[in-house]
Amino acid sequence: MIVASLVAISLTVATLLWNQKESQEKQIRAQGVSLTRMLSGLPYEQLVPSQGQQDLLNTIFQSQHDPNFVYAAIVDTQNNPIAIASAPGSTMPLVDFPEKPAGWLSDRMVKASNGDNIIEFYSPLQLSEDREAYIRLGYRQPVMGVSLEQVPFLATLGLIIFLLTPLFYLLVRKEVRPLREANEKITAIIESEQFQKVDLQVPAELTGFLDRFTAFVEMAKKRIEVLENDQTKLVTSKNLIIYSKSRIEAVLEAIPESVLILDQSGNISFANRNLTTLVGVPLDDVVNGKPADWCVNQELFAFISLYSKQSAASRLSETTRLNVGSIKPKNLVIKAYPIFSTTDSSDINGTLIVIRDVTKESTSQRQQGEFVAHVAHELKTPLNTLGLYAQALLDDDDDDPKTRIEAANIMNDEVERLAGLIDNLLSITRIEMGEVSIERQRLRLHDFLEDTFKVASRTERASILTFELDLASNLTSIMADKNLLRIAINNLLTNAMKYSPPGGLVSLISEETEQSVRIIVRDEGIGISEEEQELIFERFYRSESAVARKSAGHGLGLTLARDIVQLHYGTLTVSSQLNEGSEFVIQIWKETGMLKQVV
Amino acid sequence: MKSILLVDDEPMTLRVMRQALEKDGFQITTAFDGKDALEKITAKQPDVLITDIQMPGMNGKELCLQIQASMPDRLFPIFITTSLTAQEHRDWSGAISNLFFVEKPISLRKLRSVLAEFSLPPKSVTGGPAQ
DSSP: OHHHHHHHHHHHHHHHHHHHHHHHHHHHHHHHHHOOOOOOOTTHHHHHTTSSSSOOHHHHHHHOOOOTTTEEEETTTTTOOEEEEOOTOOOOOOOOSSSSOOSSSSEEEOOTTTTTEEEEEEEEEEOOOOEEEEEEEEEOOOOOOOOOOGHHHHHHHHHHHHHHHHHHHHHHHHHHHHHHHHHHHHHHHHTTTTTOOOOOOOOOHHHHHHHHHHHHHHHHHHHHHHHHOOOOOOOOEEEEEEHHHHHHHHHHHHHHSSSEEEEESOEEEEHHHHHHHHHHHHHHHHHHHHHHOOOOOHHHHHHHHHHSSHHHHHOOOOOOEEEEESHHHHEEEEEEEEEEOSOOOTOEEEOOOEEEOOHHHHHHHHHHHHHHHHHHHHHHHHHHHHHHHHHHHHHHOOOOOOHHHHHHHHHHHHHHHHHHHHHHHHHHHHHHHTOOOOEEEEEHHHHHHHHHHHTTTTTTTTGGGGEEOOOTTTOOOEOOOOOHHHHHHHHHHHHHHHHHHTTOOEEEEEOOOOEEEEEEEEEEOOOOHHHHHHHTTSSTTTOOOOHTTTSSSOOOOOHHHHHHHTTTEEEEEEEEEEETTEEEEEEEOHHHHHHHHHH | OEEEEEOOOOOHHHHHHHHHHHHHTTTEEEESHHHHHHHHHHHSSSSEEESSSOOOOSOHHHHOOOOOOTTOOOOOOOOESSSSGGGGGGHHTTHHHHHHHEEESSOHHHHHHHHTTTSSSSSOHHHHHHO
């Protein structure tokens, strides 16, 4: 504040002094001009007196009382002074006129010998024709400076300013305070990040401004509220849309078919996971790429391309059947549906392409056909033998008793075989139709397994194999349908024997834990490849392997066995190594284990 | 004496047919599957081949196709015993000459009458498939 006061004082004093100097200079010029004009008008004889006459120049010089008036002189054309009056201690600088002195009054700046700046006024005198002279008047140019008599005045002025500055400052502060407070409050509000009303006590002059300011803020606040409302609505509807979109997508994901959606321009806008699995390409590539980049199958590509075109989009396609893939051939049924707008049925939003993999169904159909053929063969084979022997008996002219006995025995065997085959067929059909009611009875597992094993190992095939029976003598009893379980275990043992090489070992082993019993049928036969392990339990499935095909079968034995085990709430699993053998495990829960499973 | 090669995976069928046909004065050889039969044919061609169609390993159809491929100038007739009708084998059998179907259960009387046509030295046969 002191600095501010001093600056104010200095500026004020400087301005005063400058002003004073200016007015002095102005005064000098006015005075100089009028005096020069007056003197140049006087006759030369008056200005340059002869002896004894009064020196007019000196008189005028004395009468001026001007401290800045330095000299007054009459000079000839060579600038030699003819008459001169000057202040004591001052001399007239011997400065030549400009080459052609002006014919009228003029002024110029000259430098005095003591270094002062002199404002000189000069003018030619009115003379007779043969004489020429000039008048020169010199005034010291005023400089900025403080004279002694001015000091008290300036000091007083300085003091007043010095005292006024803080007063002024305090007054301004007082006036500005409400603004500062308002500013602080607004800053606090901004820092708190909570929008609230600005409540201020302000002097009357500011009330209007602050009222309008508050009103403006209120308006902004309302506008923000409206925007926030809109934003909330927008977010809500966006969430709703996302929700319904995800629900629709979830539905499209859940359906077992492969789905592809083309938009109006024929670009793929959606594909479900089934489709990516089907074509073996990541979802991103399908949705963001072009079908040409990922669709390997030509027919499928042709179909998609056709429906990418606007002209085809409105048509419901024919159901098209495709066979794709060479390694794992697939039968596909593909159909395109136009997607009509829900509001305007003439407006089409795109195309829905649904691809159904009917490989399994086709396989099942084919297998069923094969099965029927196989059953016919299986039925006709014993019939054929029966017929041949019957004819042989009829033709037997020799009436050889040996031939008759052999024929009768074979015919009996064939009838039994036929009956067994029909029984098996009926069992599986009934189980698969869900018509079998299971007759549970307490079964002493040890005796039951031993008995089943003995029956199986008495067959003709068994004579070239070795057997191992490993049953705990204190094996538990379970509740089971004896006849059904016998069929299941017999089928496993028959398979084990059928696919074992001569001399191969066939084992029937029991294992008991606290909760379950495991019945294991193990062989050292041809084994089952990993791919086929998934398939062997399927109805009608017969191994593709040439070795397995050597043995007669109808593709029902394992299906029946698993059906039966499942009727007992058990599991039938297989582990096998090609050319090393197979192990089939029936696991049946004991009552305690069953309870635990339920809990 | 005419020779017949009997191919069937059922030992009982082979046995009773061998008995019946030997009585008729044929010389009988037997094979249990297609591969076995093919080996025997390659060693010595029979005058007649009678084969079952459904057999493990190489079945009757494959046997016929292999014979057709390896000996296109074959003269001996082939009789196929089948549970199905000739109609259902038309697809693959059309290209094979001198091929006849005998439906199961086999009638020995019918078989004998067909074979009688071949009791003379083998010749080209123009008749359609036997029923």
